[in-house]
Amino acid sequence: MPETIADLSALVRIPSVSWSAFDPAHVHRSAEAVADLARSTGLFDTVEVARAPMSGSSELGQPAVLARREAKNGKPTILLYAHHDVQPPGRDEDWETAPFEPVVKGDRLYGRGAADDKAGVMTHIAAIRSLVAAYGDDFDLGVALFIEGEEEFGSRSFAAFLDQYRDRLAADAIVVADSDNWTAEVPALTVSLRGNVTFRLGVRTLDHASHSGMFGGAVPDAMMAAIRLLNTLWNEDGSVAVAGVTSRDSETPQFDDDQLRADAGLRPSTTPIGSGSILSRLWNKPAITVTGMDVPAVASASNTLLPHVYARVSARIAPGQSADEAFGALRDHLNENVPFGAEITIDDIDTGSPFLVDASGPIVATALESMREGWGHEPVSTGIGGSIPFVADLVSTFPDAEILITGVEDPDTRAHSPNESLHLGVFRRAILTEALLLSKLNGPSE
Numbered sequence: 001m002p003e004t005i006a007d008l009s010a011l012v013r014i015p016s017v018s019w020s021a022f023d024p025a026h027v028h029r030s031a032e033a034v035a036d037l038a039r040s041t042g043l044f045d046t047v048e049v050a051r052a053p054m055s056g057s058s059e060l061g062q063p064a065v066l067a068r069r070e071a072k073n074g075k076p077t078i079l080l081y082a083h084h085d086v087q088p089p090g091r092d093e094d095w096e097t098a099p100f101e102p103v104v105k106g107d108r109l110y111g112r113g114a115a116d117d118k119a120g121v122m123t124h125i126a127a128i129r130s131l132v133a134a135y136g137d138d139f140d141l142g143v144a145l146f147i148e149g150e151e152e153f154g155s156r157s158f159a160a161f162l163d164q165y166r167d168r169l170a171a172d173a174i175v176v177a178d179s180d181n182w183t184a185e186v187p188a189l190t191v192s193l194r195g196n197v198t199f200r201l202g203v204r205t206l207d208h209a210s211h212s213g214m215f216g217g218a219v220p221d222a223m224m225a226a227i228r229l230l231n232t233l234w235n236e237d238g239s240v241a242v243a244g245v246t247s248r249d250s251e252t253p254q255f256d257d258d259q260l261r262a263d264a265g266l267r268p269s270t271t272p273i274g275s276g277s278i279l280s281r282l283w284n285k286p287a288i289t290v291t292g293m294d295v296p297a298v299a300s301a302s303n304t305l306l307p308h309v310y311a312r313v314s315a316r317i318a319p320g321q322s323a324d325e326a327f328g329a330l331r332d333h334l335n336e337n338v339p340f341g342a343e344i345t346i347d348d349i350d351t352g353s354p355f356l357v358d359a360s361g362p363i364v365a366t367a368l369e370s371m372r373e374g375w376g377h378e379p380v381s382t383g384i385g386g387s388i389p390f391v392a393d394l395v396s397t398f399p400d401a402e403i404l405i406t407g408v409e410d411p412d413t414r415a416h417s418p419n420e421s422l423h424l425g426v427f428r429r430a431i432l433t434e435a436l437l438l439s440k441l442n443g444p445s446e
Contacts, residue, residue, distance in 0.1 A: 001428060004126045005109065007037060009102040011084065011118040012111040018062045018085035018153040027149050030084045031063035034121055034147050038067045041128045043143060045069050052161035061157025062149035068168050071142025076363070076441055079144040079171035082120030082178060083151035086113035087416045094418035108421040115422040116415035119408040120177035121147055123427070127434035134439065141442040144171055151178070151390070154350040158390045162397045171401055173363040174394055175434065179407035182380040184423045187371045187433065190405035192283060192383035193391060195317035195354035197327045201334065202345035203229060206307035213303060221305035223295065225342040230311065232337040233288045238273025240286045244329030247286065248318045252279035253380070263411040283383030286326070287316040316385060323351035352389020361402040366440050374433030406430065
């Protein structure tokens with residue numbers, strides 16, 4: 001564990017934000033560091049840093065790490081997936097520690113990417129090290145490693161990567177180490193995922209900015225129009241009010257308001273939104289969030305009517321509906337509810353399909369057995385409100401492969417938020433579970 005934590009800390013120090021506004025050199029450096037870790041295991045026949053074109057473009061996506069060792073004597077091949085890119089850190093002042101300087105406090109390691117998903121990367125590396133330590137070269141299991149470099153930016157070259165490297169990625173089972181656990185003591189296997197639709201909404205009402213005192217009251221500015229338009233997306237209780245965006249009916253475990261408040265950091269005076277059980281709202285119903293707006297900062301705002309405003313809209317789509325269908329419903333809703341005759345644009349669109357995992361296969365059963373042994377608790381089958389859109393691409397490319405969505409996060413991880421952290425006990429148990437899984441799949445030497 002000390003070596004593994006040290007290697008993870010070195011990865012966290014690389015600010016590998018894959019968004020287009022950030023320096024791609026850091027993502028390249030991160031990919032090379034992961035490739036070196038893969039080579040250091042001594043397991044793989046080949047290790048390379050690879051890229052593929054982004055969807056609808058000749059431009060190459062961010063670098064991924066691809067490694068493979070072929071199976072022997074009829075043993076299965078398992079593909080281990082994680083991603084080495086991270087979310088932007090946000091404002092430094094919102095962090096209690098520097099975002100790219102890993103710090104251990106108590107039983108948690110703090111830093112951007114410490115959990116999401118560089119801990120997923122190191123779970124694979126540490127499990128492989130354990131396999132090599134136990135068997136040397138005397139095992140037959142096939143292992144492929146795919147560490148993506150742009151998951152946090154929509155996996156825009158993922159489909160092309162699968163097509164270009166299909167033979168190198170082919171496997172009987174795929175472990176996606178990018179989800180969370182029920183608690184820090186109880187593991188989870190994710191069996192349903194919401195999809196996502198994100199886009200930039202532009203609203204324009206004026207050719208140029210005008211004096212708010214001279215024209216306010218007669219001229220609608222873009223901010224007013226944007227607020228009125230965005231507000232049509234929700235009902236009074238905060239649930240989604242867009243016709244054609246659907247929900248899914250499914251039983252969910254017990255999860256009360258107090259747990260929601262604790263996990264999400266909900267303020268005492270703030271009430272939850274939506275209707276139905278808490279987990280049905282998080283797993284099986286749509287949600288819409290405005291995640292950013294291009295407007296003047298309060299400190300520098302002048303007394304003018306804004307001519308144009310841009311907002312980033314992020315929608316989560318319930319399992320059972322295609323992302324393209326949901327985007328069509330959102331687009332139609334916005335066009336039909338434009339106030340004051342404003343002009344709107346919708347561009348920079350990303351979509352990812354929701355997914356329901358078939359958890360009935362024999363390798364899934366082996367994974368659940370490994371979780372019981374590695375954690376000492378019965379695993380919970382869960383949905384998650386977040387999206388992993390490429391899972392649908394994996395299933396489309398490898399329809400016979402069993403999908404295992406695991407992870408190293410827990411309810412206090414705060415992935416994507418300031419003060420992201422990794423529970424080191426969860427990390428150890430996740431590594432142990434995966435090492436057990438690989439050993440069980442290898443079976444007795446023949």
